[in-house]
Amino acid sequence: MRLVSRFAARMLISICLLVAVQTAHAGEKITIAAAADLKFALDEVVEIFSKAHPADRVETIYGSSGKFQAQIRQGAPFDLYFSADIAYPRALRAEGFAVFEAQPYAVGRIVLWSTSRDAGKLTLADLTNLSIRKIAIANPKHAPYGKRAEEALRATGVWDKVEAKLVYGENVAQAAQFVQTGNAQVGIIALSLALGPELAKQGSYALISDKLHQPLEQGFIITRRAAANPLAQAFARFIAGREARAVMTRYGFVLPGDVK
Amino acid sequence: MMDSAFSTADLSAIWLTFKLAAVVTIILLLIGTPIAWWLARTRSWLKGPVGAMVALPIVLPPTVIGFYLLVAMGSSGPLGQLTQALGIGLLPFTFAGLVIASVFYSLPFVVQPLQNAFESIPERALETAATLRASALDTFFSVALPLAKPGFLTASVLGFAHTVGEFGVVLMIGGNIPDKTRVVSVQIYDHVEAMEYAQAHWLSTAMVVFAFVALLALYTFNPTGRRK
Structure with missing residues (x-):
């Protein structure tokens, strides 16, 4: 019995600590919905970004571009949307779900x-x-x-x-x-x-030769809900910066402005 | 936008789904009956563990079943090596693979109603048959089976309907192949992903109607699940 109550007490303390840590988090938070092909590359980019923003939190969710587009239309809580096809974020912008025009960030192979x-x-x-x-x-x-x-x-x-x-x-x-x-x-x-x-x-x-298919032009947007979120803006700038580009290049992406 | 309610792809998905559910229900009745009979009659300590094993798919997420089947049926998994040695090839992405997965997935929905039905057969009925020198097999077929008829109806309807309602496991091991593994639930998912909401509505409505009619039939013809 004593063992059980001691265990229960410990559990309770850990849960309290966990809650305290979660709520004490004072910084900004963003959630990124990203195409499945970005899994490894974006994880690395986010890691570097997070080091420069230790007080903030960046959450990434990977899945299919089409599904995320439909979810954003239905008010999903995503601040940034990185699609494998720029046509999807473009459509969202046209419908008023995005802060700015869809930005190309990479071409996939x-x-x-x-x-x-x-x-x-x-x-x-x-x-x-x-x-x-x-x-x-x-x-x-x-x-x-x-x-x-x-x-x-x-x-x-x-x-x-x-x-x-x-x-x-x-x-x-x-x-x-x-x-x-x-x-x-x-x-x-x-x-x-x-x-x-x-x-x-x-x-x-x-x-596979890229002459055999249409380009995989990939684009991202900041969604309307994150219009006033400084962390979302910072991440949008970071993805176009030198460090992020180096990571993306290492994962085989051709970047906007680069000569093939 | 569309002329008819269902495209040919939709119709072939509907046909495939019914074929899958029918085959799975027949297999489940064949293997579920002895399991349920044993569970209902045994006094062995194994009753608990076996019963728990059978019930696992009720509580496990379909992703767990899908993941383990995908790995087990893959080229280096135990099932995959067996099927390759037998010259069948690999099971994922095949109709046979879906049948095996669904048999796992729907097992408790057939075994449990049968077990309940067998358990509610009065011991005396079986004893009387025995005193009339009926063999065990004879007792089973001429006494137990007729008495458990409502249980068989429940088991068949639930086994069939639950297989029709399968999605997660099929998505993980099916590979979305027309006429082989693209069942209705997957077809609906594809329609939604491609933003063909009208087609998704048609198929979804058909599923709602089917599920309602199946359950209604069950509750109408089998009001208490057992007849006294």
């Missing part, structure tokens, strides 16, 4: 990625090979990376031959996960994910 074979030598034409039974891509119906993957497969003329092998991830990160778990032999995923710390260890990739 797609790659062939595999954990079971040397993807470095793979080409899109190889996907017709019988030993490749399943190919994972993001859902072209609503995921920007899936749309570009479909365009590249069509431009290469292999779409009709590989369509029966395609499996569709809800977003590009799930497409990568299908390959990671060994359920698909090859995936067409974001270069920024293939270069992420975990995935780089597990697999290899081959860049």
Whole structure:
């Protein structure tokens, strides 16, 4: 009995401390909704940003660009929205949900990625090979990376031959996960994910020529609810700055103003 | 914007969903009946653990089931190695894979009503059959089964409806393939993601009607769940 009450007392103290820490937080807070391809790159950018803003808090949520757009329309509590396709934030701006015009922040690239074979030598034409039974891509119906993957497969003329092998991830990160778990032999995923710390260890990739698909022009906005939030403004400036650009470049993004 | 309520893709999703639910319900009745019978009759200490195992999908998030099935059925997972050795290939992204996942997922919804039905059969009915020198199997088929009929109805409706209502597990291991793994719940999700709200409405309304009719039928024909 004494043991139990002592345990309960300790739990209570920890909970009080936790609550105290949470509420004592005096700084600003922002929540960023970001496309799944930014998972590793934006995590690093936020880490550097947070070091310069120790009193403030930045929360990041990753998911599919289309879903976030719909959620912002319905009043979701996001302060910034980083989309994998600039068309989504542009539409939000046109409907009055954004503070300024959608800003391009990067151009994404797609790659062939595999954990079971040397993807470095793979080409899109190889996907017709019988030993490749399943190919994972993001859902072209609503995921920007899936749309570009479909365009590249069509431009290469292999779409009709590989369509029966395609499996569709809800977003590009799930497409990568299908390959990671060994359920698909090859995936067409974001270069920024293939270069992420975990995935780089597990697999290899081959860049797909960007002449085969429309550019993956990515854009962000500050939402209306964050119009007066100084931290949101600071982050918007930071993403265009030298440090953030260095991180984004390392993850394979082509940046606005850079010569390819 | 649209001429008809359902596109061909929607119709094929509806057909696939019913096919999946029907196959899963039949399999579940076949394997759920002996499990439920055993659970209802046994005095073994294993009753608790087995009952808890069967009930797990009720409390586990579908993501847990989806994640473990994806890993287990993958090329280096135990199930995946088994199916590859048997020459079946890998199960995720296949109809068979969805059937196996759904059998796990809907198991308690079939086993528990059956177990309740078997438990409510008076011991005397079984004893009488035994004194009339009926074999155990004969007793089961000519006494227990007819008495447990309402339980079978409940189990079938719930097993079927719960499989139709499956989403999280399918999203994680299905791969969204038309005619194979793109069931109605996933199709609705895709419509919403693509902002095709009108189509999402049609399918969602159909689901609401289906679920209501299924439950209404259950409560009408089976008012108390058991007949005295």
